[in-house]
Structures are given as C-alpha cells and as structure tokens.
Amino acid sequence: MGLKALSTQTAGLIVVIVILAGVAAYGWARSPATVTVTNIVERTAAAATITAERIVTVTQAGAASPLSGLKVALIMPIDPSDLSWNYAANESLAKLQRLYGFKLDVYTNLFDGTKAEPVAVRLAREGYDVIVLQGIQYMEMAQKIAPQYSNTLLVCVDCFQIGAPNVYNIWMTLEEGAFVLGIAAGLLTKSNVIGLIGGGRVPSIWAGHEAFKAGVLLVNPNARFLEYYAPLSWADVAGARKAAEDMIARGADIIFSSGDGIDVGVSLAAGEKKVWFTTVYADIPRIKPMDTLLGSIVFNWDIVYSKALRDKVTGEWRYGFLTATMASGIVKVSLGPQVPDDVKRKALEYQNMILMGLIKIYFDVDPAKKTFKCFDDPNLPECKPTAAKITFK
Numbered sequence: 001m002g003l004k005a006l007s008t009q010t011a012g013l014i015v016v017i018v019i020l021a022g023v024a025a026y027g028w029a030r031s032p033a034t035v036t037v038t039n040i041v042e043r044t045a046a047a048a049t050i051t052a053e054r055i056v057t058v059t060q061a062g063a064a065s066p067l068s069g070l071k072v073a074l075i076m077p078i079d080p081s082d083l084s085w086n087y088a089a090n091e092s093l094a095k096l097q098r099l100y101g102f103k104l105d106v107y108t109n110l111f112d113g114t115k116a117e118p119v120a121v122r123l124a125r126e127g128y129d130v131i132v133l134q135g136i137q138y139m140e141m142a143q144k145i146a147p148q149y150s151n152t153l154l155v156c157v158d159c160f161q162i163g164a165p166n167v168y169n170i171w172m173t174l175e176e177g178a179f180v181l182g183i184a185a186g187l188l189t190k191s192n193v194i195g196l197i198g199g200g201r202v203p204s205i206w207a208g209h210e211a212f213k214a215g216v217l218l219v220n221p222n223a224r225f226l227e228y229y230a231p232l233s234w235a236d237v238a239g240a241r242k243a244a245e246d247m248i249a250r251g252a253d254i255i256f257s258s259g260d261g262i263d264v265g266v267s268l269a270a271g272e273k274k275v276w277f278t279t280v281y282a283d284i285p286r287i288k289p290m291d292t293l294l295g296s297i298v299f300n301w302d303i304v305y306s307k308a309l310r311d312k313v314t315g316e317w318r319y320g321f322l323t324a325t326m327a328s329g330i331v332k333v334s335l336g337p338q339v340p341d342d343v344k345r346k347a348l349e350y351q352n353m354i355l356m357g358l359i360k361i362y363f364d365v366d367p368a369k370k371t372f373k374c375f376d377d378p379n380l381p382e383c384k385p386t387a388a389k390i391t392f393k
Contacts, residue, residue: 065099065102067102068101068102070100070102070129071129072093072102072130073105073123073128073130073132074089075116075120075133075138076107076109076110077109078108079108079109080108081264082261082264083264083282083284084259084261084281085234086260087282088301093106096305102309113139113142114141116133120141123152130152131154131155135234136159136204137200139159139160139161142154142164142167143164143167146167147164150165153317153320155168155305157170158202158204162321168308168320170304170322171322171323172299173207174205174297176351177208177297177298178208178215178256179214179350179354179361179388179390180333180347181215181256181294182212182215182217183218183347183350184215184294184295184335184343184344184346185212185215185276186219187343191253192223192224193251194223194225195243196212196227196257197228197240198229199234199259199260200229200233201229205229206372206375207372207375208258208280213386215350218390219346225385226252228247230243236261237261237264238265240261240263240264240265241268241269244257244265244266248275255277256277256278257277259280270292271290274291285334285336285337291337291338292338294336294339295335297331297332298332299324299330304322304324307322327355333347359390363388373387
C-alpha cells in the first residue's frame with residue numbers, strides 16, 4: 001500500500017489543542033439547577049411501547065442560558081448499557097442539560113429509521129427544537145421527514161447525506177484512532193492473527209477497520225486478519241460474542257471492535273479467553289478498566305452536541321456539517337491499564353504525529369460517485385491488504 005517506515009525518532013513537539021466548544025464558555029452556561037430524573041413509558045399511535053428517560057429541570061434564580069429554552073430529544077438504537085455509542089451520547093447530553101438547562105427527553109431501543117420515525121414525527125409536531133438521531137440508520141428517515149418540520153433541527157450523527165437544510169450532519173471519523181490502536185495491536189500480538197468485528201458495514205466503520213489494519217501492518221507486516229460485519233445489527237451482543245469466540249479459536253489474540261452492543265459481546269468473549277480487545281466511543285479505560293483492554297477510541301460528544309445546539313440558537317444551523325477528528329479535539333485514543341509502557345509510548349507517538357499533521361490517513365474516492373472506491377468494490381487489487389492510504393511528512 002506504499003506504507004513507508006516511520007523514523008523511530010520521537011517527536012519532540014507537544015501539541016496542545018484548545019477547543020473553544022462553549023461547554024463551559026461564559027454566556028452559555030446558566031446558574032446551578034435542581035435536576036429531577038423520572039422514567040416514563042409512552043405508547044405511540046402505532047401501539048409500540050417506547051421507554052423514555054425524561055429529565056425535568058427546575059432552574060434556580062439567576063441568569064438563564066441562551067440554550068435553556070430549547071426542547072431537545074435524543075433517539076438511540078439501543079440503551080446506554082452498552083458503555084459505547086449510546087452510553088456516551090446519553091452521558092454527554094445529560095451533562096449539557098445540567099449545564100445549560102434545556103428540556104431533554106431520551107428515547108431508547110429504536111433500532112432503525114422505521115421504528116424511530118413515528119417518535120421523531122410526534123416530537124417535531126410537539127415543537128421540539130432539536131432532535132438528535134444517534135446513528136446512520138436514521139439518515140434516510142431524517143431526510144424524509146425534515147422538509148415537513150422546517151423549524152426542527154434534526155442532528156444526524158454518523159451521517160453524510162446532504163438534502164434538507166434542517167438536517168445537521170455529524171460525520172464520525174474512526175480512522176485516526178483506529179490507526180493508533182492498530183500500532184499498539186501490531187506490537188502486542190504474539191500469534192500475528194487479529195480479528196475485527198463491526199456492527200454494520202457502513203462507511204465510517206469500514207474506514208476504521210481499514211485504518212486499524214494499516215496501523216498493524218506498519219509495525220508488523222506479518223500480521224493477518226479475520227473480519228466479520230454483523231448485518232447492520234449493532235445491538236447483536238450474542239452474535240458479536242460468538243464471532244469473537246470463533247476468531248479466538250482460530251488463533252486471534254486481539255479483537256478490534258467497532259461499537260455499541262458489538263463492544264459488549266466482544267468484551268465478554270475477550271475477557272473470558274484473556275485476549276486483548278478494543279472499544280469505541282466511550283473512555284472505557286477510565287470508566288471500566290479491564291486487564292485485557294487494549295484501548296478505546298474516545299469521542300468528546302460534548303463538543304459535537306454543544307456546537308449543534310448553539311448553532312440552532314444563533315441561526316447558523318442550515319446545512320450544518322461537523323467532522324469529528326483528532327485535530328478538532330473530538331477524537332483521541334485512551335489506552336488500557338495493562339498495555340506495556342513501551343507500546344503505549346509508541347502508539348501515543350503516532351497519535352501526536354497525527355495531531356501535528358505529520359501523518360495523513362485517507363482513502364481513494366470514486367470521482368463520479370463521490371464514495372470510497374474500495375468500500376464499493378473491496379476486491380480491487382489496490383484494496384488489499386488494506387484500503388487505507390498513509391502519507392508521512
């Protein structure tokens with residue numbers, strides 16, 4: 001793939017990124033509040049039972065945040081027990097609600113756009129200002145209903161389709177963090193067999209897998225990969241666990257996992273068999289450190305959500321598009337507690353080089369389709385052993 005060896009000289013520059021995301025910025029936060037959390041069950045017109053967590057805030061006397069008048073809803077494919085995609089989203093918006101004082105309702109276990117649409121439509125009709133749709137499975141639904149509710153901002157996370165002006169896309173890039181974890185995995189593996197398990201073959205997850213392979217191969221060209229994508233089933237804990245167990249039985253001593261319930265299944269199998277594993281989205285080394293946890297790709301959702309909410313208030317939300325990268329301060333790698341110090345140093349050295357702009361990870365794009373060429377046709381010769389392209393300065 002044209003990957004060239006990187007100099008072993010340690011980068012001497014410490015990069016400090018200051019993100020003025022407004023999470024605690026003057027003028028956006030409000031005075032302390034009393035927060036009451038209650039669980040409610042609602043029934044939709046389609047007779048589907050939806051469990052929602054409604055957070056009701058009573059604000060103390062003092063200056064109100066410009067965001068305090070917003071009505072915000074979060075729709076997620078599963079519940080926050082995954083300690084991943086859904087957990088991180090729920091925790092972040094709850095934190096911002098406490099800071100800013102807006103009304104927040106959370107709806108879980110709405111796996112796809114078909115299930116989520118009746119809820120999203122009802123919320124829009126009720127005058128919700130912002131509806132956060134946590135996942136690419138809601139992308140087509142967002143574009144479908146958005147024109148009918150032009151005053152509601154639909155924040156579509158891990159989405160990229162441009163259409164209705166009130167759909168605000170958040171594009172999540174896994175490739176930089178996955179590359180760094182790949183460096184660590186390539187140095188740690190003893191069997192040279194590494195597994196990758198994804199909850200659905202969508203562009204962002206696919207790019208993460210390919211970049212992880214590139215990181216592994218850069219430091220360990222003898223490694224080979226076993227790969228499995230669940231059929232767009234991010235909630236399939238049992239399926240992910242079985243896939244991980246099968247890979248471990250075939251010699252894999254590291255499993256790269258790409259989020260949601262997939263992380264749960266992989267962590268169960270890896271913990272039982274004592275092999276290294278990774279997670280995505282939440283800082284699991286901090287939240288729940290485990291001996292065989294290689295590391296997590298961590299997303300700072302506070303920056304993502306607060307930007308969209310502020311854009312709604314300031315009127316700058318039309319055709320909103322935010323890309324989550326390391327340079328933006330949204331993405332970083334957090335390594336597990338038992339990863340050897342020399343491996344940590346090497347992996348974080350590469351992370352610093354990405355931050356400094358010395359490493360660029362990219363994919364060939366079909367100019368006509370404007371899609372990743374190897375995502376559409378993985379059997380092209382240039383897509384093996386990885387579609388990720390790495391350049392060094």
